[in-house]
Amino acid sequence: MSHAEELRRYAELLKQDQLNGRKNAFQFPLEHVIASMTNEPLQEQHAGQKPPDADDCLEFWFRSPDRTWQSLCGRAGWMVMSKSKRKQTGFLCMEMN
Numbered sequence: 262m263s264h265a266e267e268l269r270r271y272a273e274l275l276k277q278d279q280l281n282g283r284k285n286a287f288q289f290p291l292e293h294v295i296a297s298m299t300n301e302p303l304q305e306q307h308a309g310q311k312p313p314d315a316d317d318c319l320e321f322w323f324r325s326p327d328r329t330w331q332s333l334c335g336r337a338g339w340m341v342m343s344k345s346k347r348k349q350t351g352f353l354c355m356e357m358n
Contacts, residue, residue: 264308317344318343319344338352
């Protein structure tokens with residue numbers, strides 16, 4: 262399956278999720294996410310590219326303190342940090358309560 266086909270497949274799954282009442286799990290409106298995913302010229306323009314500072318990134322598993330889990334606002338997932346700037350550049354939340 263090509264990357265474009267995989268993006269179209271997941272775009273359709275996201276549309277079905279939306280129709281079935283599943284909440285949007287994206288930082289941006291779902292229609293914007295789907296529009297970008299299915300915009301083949303946009304994806305081709307960026308194919309094979311890495312973020313400009315990819316070599317500067319450090320990925321690690323993050324878990325918020327126990328008190329946040331006890332307060333039902335705990336989060337855990339992959340955090341991405343810029344090594345040179347020593348700041349967070351991304352977070353992929355994998356667990357939350």
